[in-house]
Amino acid sequence: MLIPFDPPLQAGILLRRYKRFLADIRLEDGREVTLHCPNTGSMRNCGEPGSRVWVSLQHKPGRKLPGTWELVEVSRGELACIHSARANKVVAAALQAGLITPLAAYREQRAEVKLPGGSSRFDFLLSDPGQCVVEVKSVTLALDDGVGAFPDAVSLRGQKHLRELMDVVAGGQRACLLFCVMHSGIDRVRPADEIDPVYGQCLRDAVAAGVEVLAWSVRPEPEGLRVRGQLPVEL
Incomplete structure (x- = not known):
């Protein structure tokens, strides 16, 4: 059973995670964006700068950040979903x-x-x-x-x-x-x-x-x- 992402995710590179709920990410088109990090834990082994990530971009009225960090490549070929909700x-x-x-x-x-x-x-x-x-x-x-x-x-x-x-x-x-x-x-x-x-x-x-x-x-x-x-x- 596959539960699809809506909207589809976009790939990027994690630059840094900070203040627990913020992440700076460079998208494949070169843009750098600050997105919501929806995880309250330490994210041990899941938040290394330079990691490949996938994000959901949604420009909703009143939303402070343009999207959410969803997935991270934790080792070659292995993915983790850091969106705990x-x-x-x-x-x-x-x-x-x-x-x-x-x-x-x-x-x-x-x-x-x-x-x-x-x-x-x-x-x-x-x-x-x-x-x-x-x-x-x-x-x-x-x-x-x-x-x-x-x-x-x-x-x-x-x-x-x-x-x-x-x-x-x-x-x-x-x-x-x-x-x-x-x-x-x-x-x-x-x-x-x-x-x-x-x-x-x-x-x-x-x-x-x-x-x-x-x-x-x-x-x-x-x-x-x-x-x-x-x-x-x-x-």
């Missing part, structure tokens, strides 16, 4: 199509749902039959030998989400953490204990408490994001 859109389409097989039985899907008595919104609430809360995390940090890791920086928010998923299970509902792996060179996922050991322990505690952890491969291509299949999670 794309993960939820891809997962929504994959759920609707029944491609995420462990979650395919549910007929209803709602996004950005706040449960009664809770303080956070979860990415998805699946229902009919029963209910399942799903939280999505975008994975782009590739280590050696095809290993992907999450998070790429200390994530207090990620720790909080895991504790809340454990609360969901304790309340008698199904809960799932879904790693959306948007890096073509990753073939398995583990917690990044060397970056955020607390998150790694929270993830193992969550699994022990009954939270399901899945990883799904989404191959970035200049034409779009291709949903591929399940990857192993190594704890």
Whole structure:
């Protein structure tokens, strides 16, 4: 399943990323533009100056920047999607199509749902039959030998989400953490204990408490994001 980019992407070269949300990029026609960098993480291994990138240019009224950085070539032939919000859109389409097989039985899907008595919104609430809360995390940090890791920086928010998923299970509902792996060179996922050991322990505690952890491969291509299949999670 390919989810195309609209409008089509344009290629360029990354000059620098700065102030976290800004990136200077030289387009193929020689123009240099400042675009939005839609990623709040460290983007470790994904933001080297001189890297080939693909961007979406949209001149909308009132928009401060003329476009968005979408993809980066992280090594020869391997691409990563650094637009972390794309993960939820891809997962929504994959759920609707029944491609995420462990979650395919549910007929209803709602996004950005706040449960009664809770303080956070979860990415998805699946229902009919029963209910399942799903939280999505975008994975782009590739280590050696095809290993992907999450998070790429200390994530207090990620720790909080895991504790809340454990609360969901304790309340008698199904809960799932879904790693959306948007890096073509990753073939398995583990917690990044060397970056955020607390998150790694929270993830193992969550699994022990009954939270399901899945990883799904989404191959970035200049034409779009291709949903591929399940990857192993190594704890």
